Amino acid sequence: MSSTMRAFVLTGPRECSVREVPAPRAAVGEVVVDVERAGVCGTDVEFFTGEMAYLHQGHSAYPMRLGHEWAGTVSAVGAGVDPAWLGRRVMGDTMLGDRTCRRCRKGHQHTCENRQEVGIRGGRPGALAEQLAVPAWSLHALPAEVDAVLGALVEPGGNALRAARATGAGPGDRALVLGPGTIGLLTAMFLRAAGAEVHLMGVGDGSFARSLGFEHVWTRETLPDLPFDAVVDATGAAEAPALAVDLVEPAGRVVGIGLAGRPSLLDTRALVLKDVTAVGVLSASPGLADTIAAYGSGAVDPRPLVAATVGLDEVGAVLAGQYRAGPGPKIHIDPRKP
Numbered sequence: 001m002s003s004t005m006r007a008f009v010l011t012g013p014r015e016c017s018v019r020e021v022p023a024p025r026a027a028v029g030e031v032v033v034d035v036e037r038a039g040v041c042g043t044d045v046e047f048f049t050g051e052m053a054y055l056h057q058g059h060s061a062y063p064m065r066l067g068h069e070w071a072g073t074v075s076a077v078g079a080g081v082d083p084a085w086l087g088r089r090v091m092g093d094t095m096l097g098d099r100t101c102r103r104c105r106k107g108h109q110h111t112c113e114n115r116q117e118v119g120i121r122g123g124r125p126g127a128l129a130e131q132l133a134v135p136a137w138s139l140h141a142l143p144a145e146v147d148a149v150l151g152a153l154v155e156p157g158g159n160a161l162r163a164a165r166a167t168g169a170g171p172g173d174r175a176l177v178l179g180p181g182t183i184g185l186l187t188a189m190f191l192r193a194a195g196a197e198v199h200l201m202g203v204g205d206g207s208f209a210r211s212l213g214f215e216h217v218w219t220r221e222t223l224p225d226l227p228f229d230a231v232v233d234a235t236g237a238a239e240a241p242a243l244a245v246d247l248v249e250p251a252g253r254v255v256g257i258g259l260a261g262r263p264s265l266l267d268t269r270a271l272v273l274k275d276v277t278a279v280g281v282l283s284a285s286p287g288l289a290d291t292i293a294a295y296g297s298g299a300v301d302p303r304p305l306v307a308a309t310v311g312l313d314e315v316g317a318v319l320a321g322q323y324r325a326g327p328g329p330k331i332h333i334d335p336r337k338p
Contacts, residue, residue: 006335007129008315011063013050016319018312021065024125024133026078031085031136033092037152037309038127038333039069040318042181042236043120048319051261059121066315067126067333068094068119071142071151081136091151091292093138094118095285110283128315130335140288145296149309152332153186153302157291158284159257160186164194165287166255166279167230171195176228176247178202179235179258180209180217182305182329187232187257188214189300199228202235208327212304223247234258242266250274257281305330311337 005023010016026032044066046052054060071091077083096116097109104112118134119126126132142151164187169175173196177184180202188209191198199216200209206217218224230253231244238260245266248254254276271278284291294300307328310318317323318331325331 005130006312007065007125008067008312008333009063009065010047014048014320015062016048016316018315021129024131026076026081026133028079029081029135029137030078030133031074031081031139032076033070033072033090033127033132033134034075035067035070035072035127035130035132035335036148037071038067038335039152039156040315040331040333041069041156043068045319045321047120054121061123064119064123065125065129066119067128067132068117069152069155070118070127070132071148071154072127072132074139075131077136085136085139089142089148089151090139091142091154091288092118092134092140093285093288094120094155095283096122096124096135096138099137110285128312128333128335140292142292143296145298146292149303149306149332150295153305153330154288154291154295155284156182156330157186157190157295157300157302158287159183159281161190161287161291161294162281162284163187163232163234163255163257164190166281167191167196167232167253169194169196169230169253173197173229174199174226175230175232176201177232177234178240178244179233179237180206181234183257184232184234185209185212185305185329186300186302187234188212189302190294193294193299196230199223199226208329211327228252230255232257236260238262238264240264242270245270245274245276245278248274248276250276253277253279255279255281304328306332308332309334309337311335 097112116122
């Protein structure tokens with residue numbers, strides 16, 4: 001086993017390189033994973049530009065190694081870890097709670113005040129590297145039907161599954177998703193699988209969403225005057241939460257999963273007088289197992305979202321928005337590519 005590996009290292013805003021770094025070793029209770037695919041996310045872009053709030057709150061600091069959407073094969077296990085994990089294809093939870101605080105003990109480890117987040121928070125190196133070390137308890141085994149591409153889409157899919165479920169929408173319901181990016185489209189896929197009539201609203205001509213089989217794709221100007229039982233805000237627009245409350249039916253549900261770069265404002269009188277239920281979704285953690293099952297059964301197939309798969313040397317260009325790919329919103333990284 002080599003003592004070093006290649007990894008993408010971010011040293012400051014728009015300052016990055018691929019370096020030879022020490023290869024991880026499996027500490028007590030941890031495993032080492034050979035990374036096969038890692039997704040690039042909007043959070044990674046915010047770290048690249050220096051806009052990510054964690055940098056200013058003291059939760060994260062340069063230099064750092066990004067990458068929290070990943071899949072790979074366990075190549076080493078530490079003391080106290082079941083050796084049966086060796087050779088298994090896995091993905092892992094991003095949110096690593098301390099497992100001792102009240103929130104963790106109540107099953108909400110993804111909200112732990114002391115949590116690490118893989119490739120994001122607390123100095124835990126991420127998956128834009130040839131190898132990754134994570135706690136064995138954070139792993140989810142992948143069945144044969146869920147390949148590396150799907151495995152690296154489980155983390156964003158878990159967020160979307162939770163957002164779709166939070167709407168409560170099913171057969172006979174009409175749901176509107178604001179923002180047809182990766183999370184918005186995944187949410188739409190889970191809503192469709194649940195039997196809801198799905199509408200999407202964004203900018204552009206909506207041709208990619210239509211290619212995925214969604215017939216009702218609109219802009220703000222063309223959105224029809226229809227009753228929406230649920231509205232999901234999957235945008236990064238500060239004005240979107242108020243718009244969602246405005247568009248949803250009385251006694252409907254609004255779900256927020258997008259994060260704006262500045263505070264969002266909405267009139268709580270509208271929330272109260274319309275008897276609207278508002279739900280926020282932070283993490284994929286509670287939805288990972290069911291997302292794997294949905295991918296494995298074919299109920300949801302997000303593969304068309306991946307526009308391209310490139311190597312570590314292209315990550316900087318991807319984060320800078322300089323890489324040109326197909327119509328899908330997601331870029332995957334294969335650290336094994338030269």
